Amino acid sequence: MPDPIWLKDVKCPACDTAFKTARIKSSALKAKSMDSDFHKIYEGIRPLLYAVTVCPKCNFGQRNDDFDRVKLEYHPEIMNIAMAIRDSGKNIQFPDSREIDTETAVKKHQLAITFYKHWKPEDPLMIAGLYMHIAWMYREDGAKEREKEFIKHAHEYYIKTFEKGTHIPEKIGEPGIMYLIGELYRMQGDFVNAVNWFSRTVKHEIIGNFPNIESLTRDAWEKINEQKHKTNGS
16 A cells, blocks of 8 residues: 655745655545544544644644645734744754654644634634644544543634634534534533534524534434433433
C-alpha cells in the first residue's frame, strides 16, 4: 500500500521560515463510520493528527488550507504574537516527521486556536471545530475525561457561532448547528437543554432542507427518552 503521508514544503506566512510538514493524501481517506457529533472514523489512518500546520520557528499555526493561503499584511496583532514567540526563544519545536502522536497534534491545535482567537473578526465556528478535533483525538485514544474537557470548550464556541449567525456551513445550515449544540448537551448529560435545542431544531423553518439533520435530531431525542425510561424503571 502506498504511503498515505507525505512531507510538504511550506513557508510560514508570519516569519518566512521554510520547513516541511506532514500531510495526508486525500486519496488515502476512506471513511467507514460517523459519530453523532459528526466525527468521521477512517480506515487505517487518523487524519485529525495532520489537520493543523504550525511553524517550528514562531509557532504560527492554522488549519492546513488556511496556513497555505493566508496573508498577514493586514493583521498586525497576529504578526506581533508570532514575532514575540520567535524572539523569545520559547517556541515549541516540531520535527519534520511523518509520524505524529496525539499530544503533538493537540499542541498544534492549541497553538492554532490561540492565533484564531486573535483574528478580527473572530470566527467561533473555526475555534469550535478545532476544539472538537482535540475532543475526537482523545476519544480515539479512549481518554474520556480529556474528551469531555474539550467537548465543553467546543460547545461554548458552537453556541457563539449560533448567536453570531455568521459562517454557518451550508452543508448542515443553521439547523445543523442547533442540532450539534443539543447533541453536545446530551453527551454532557444535560438532557433538559438538549431537548430544548432538539425541539427548536425540528421546528426550524428550513429543517425540511436538511432531512439528515432532522433524522439525527429525532434519533438523539429518542436516546434521551430511552435513558429516562431506564432511569425511571431502575
